[in-house]
Amino acid sequence: MSRQKFIDRRAELEFLERAYSSDRAEFLVIYGRRRIGKTELLLYFARDKPHVYFLVTEKPYRENLRELQRLLAEFLGDELFGKVAFNDIDELLMAFADRIGNERVILIIDEFPLLVEHYRPVSSLLQKAWDLKLSKTRIMLVLCGSSVSAMESEVLVYKSPLYGRRTGQWRLTEIPFFYLGEFLPGYTAEDLVKTWGVVGGIPAYLLQFDPRKGFDENVVEKVLSKGAFLYEEAEFLLREELREPANYFAILQAIAGGRNRFGEIVNATGLDKSLVSKYLTVLQRLGIVEREVPVTATLKAMSKRGLYSIKDNYFTFWFRYVLPNKSYLEAGLGERVWERSAEDFNAYMGYVFERLVRTPEVFFRLTGFPFTKIGRWWYKGEEIDIVALNERERKALFVEVKWKDLSEREARGILKGLERKAELVALEDWKKNYGLVAKRIEGKAELREEGFLVWDLEDFDEL
Incomplete structure (x- = not known):
């Protein structure tokens, strides 16, 4: 292990x-x-x-x-x-x-x-x-x-x-995030979050990373290099588990490319609706794909407003950075591919960081908020990264997550916008609190003194 x-x-x-x-x-x-x-x-x-x-x-x-x-x-x-x-x-x-x-x-x-x-x-x-x-x-x-x-x-x-x-x-599921540091002693909280974004909490994958080497060097050597264990692992796993891997590949490629709604996946793959539905069910059962609905959605709305995403971080990363660049990677250009992917990877980490904070064990340890339900919320172009509900006490915690360094002024602006969006959520007579998680927040102590709930990677290090 x-x-x-x-x-x-x-x-x-x-x-x-x-x-x-x-x-x-x-x-x-x-x-x-x-x-x-x-x-x-x-x-x-x-x-x-x-x-x-x-x-x-x-x-x-x-x-x-x-x-x-x-x-x-x-x-x-x-x-x-x-x-x-x-x-x-x-x-x-x-x-x-x-x-x-x-x-x-x-x-x-x-x-x-x-x-x-x-x-x-x-x-x-x-x-x-x-x-x-x-x-x-x-x-x-x-x-x-x-x-x-x-x-x-x-x-x-x-x-x-x-x-x-x-x-x-x-x-068995993945190792919780807060144990990743035991696999990679010396890595900073930022490096551990990025590592989680590449291989998740799969023990065998974490063991591939050399703690003596930096994050970028490990990604190039262990994932983006022909012959490396993680270079073709996704293909191997899908062929082992599934009878028609080509169709599943098409669906996962579509989702990785941003087609998150059922109709978009059908159009992108060209497969029959009934087949796509069947394949998505299988992928969900295997824990590779998940279907999200707004955390406050009613049962009727849940059937119409679901969004599909790849749940497994390794598969998400592989379909985004390995498969589309196979020609270059086969030619030994892993380092160049990774350099060229820097800007996109930063955007990808915004998605990863949001998912990490939303995982129940991380969210509770970070915030201490005793929720009974947690998830995203979206409606007509508006979105809140995390809405945690305590249905017994009718309390809600709304949280925005940003993979960037924020000035105190930027943080205040985000929190103010969050309060506005929270008014759109149908939670009348609930006690509402507002929070912000980022890589680094300037003036964090001052914001906390004013009653704002703010956390950054410094708090991850302490945990």
Whole structure:
């Protein structure tokens, strides 16, 4: 997970420890996109506990079964167990359950969807083993997978043979922003925000950046250079997860190019509306794309006013700076491409910074405002970057976000404009507060003394 120590994942580890401490059989499902750190999490959790870790490979089912049997025999310290002829995985696991008796043992099957891909009856056989034997022991069975769609269809949905057997599940998401500094010690708050804008909170991607090198040098070497891990990672992930990557590429290109409404995406791609709708649903389920509606929108308005954006920062950056410049990058001109992109990247960071501040953990730690709902607001050409609502107390905090250095006069002008726009939001009889977040705000102390809520990167450093 990190170069020297395991970073964060406190909630996930607490979840696993609670399950391990129970006095019953546990059947957990751990899943999430590739590179998110699932394997590292599970191995770190199991490091000081009796466990067997089995990674499914591209080999045929029977070879995978033999490898699992070898690992189980090694754990038992019994060579004869490794030589018994088992017809299928259910027989193997039930025999293993008989051998461990009432002992607490963790069995991790990593990349479970691959096993199903090689042999469709696996889910049914595992259900049989669980129902007949495993559920009556103290085993802790963990199925792990990177293919989000496969894990949901083979394990979590109603039609799956394993439906109803799991005792818990956890979908891993990105490392929170405030832990990025542990990956890149010495980086300033500004550099960390820019790094988040390129690779998000994906542990494997953060580890690609060298903390001894500057942000720009890392981007050129690790993302914009042919042969670098992050140079073709987006293509690899889409081809691994999706059956028709060309159509998904077209949709993501359209969104990255500023086509955020459904009709605009349809026109840009030339695809049928029903297909675009289906593909967008898949991309949302995978966590690559999100659909936003004004935070105060009614259910009726939500169906009409949605805007699509790429949620995953790495994909956003890749489709904006890698794919359109492939010809130059293939020729080894990454440094020149990055120099030429400086102005556009600054504009891109305005979008990134706004999204970062709007993430619940960052917003709450920065502002301390106890919201029940948070999001953007827009209507007829007017827009507010962040509207946080406390529906129980009927309080609202309106915030503008600027990726620039502001003079005290500029800050006052923005706050005054924010008050005007906030009057357009249908929140009558609510207590309203107004805030501003920027790279740097001159006269911040004076503004605060007057009751204005203002924050800049100096406050990020303190957090």
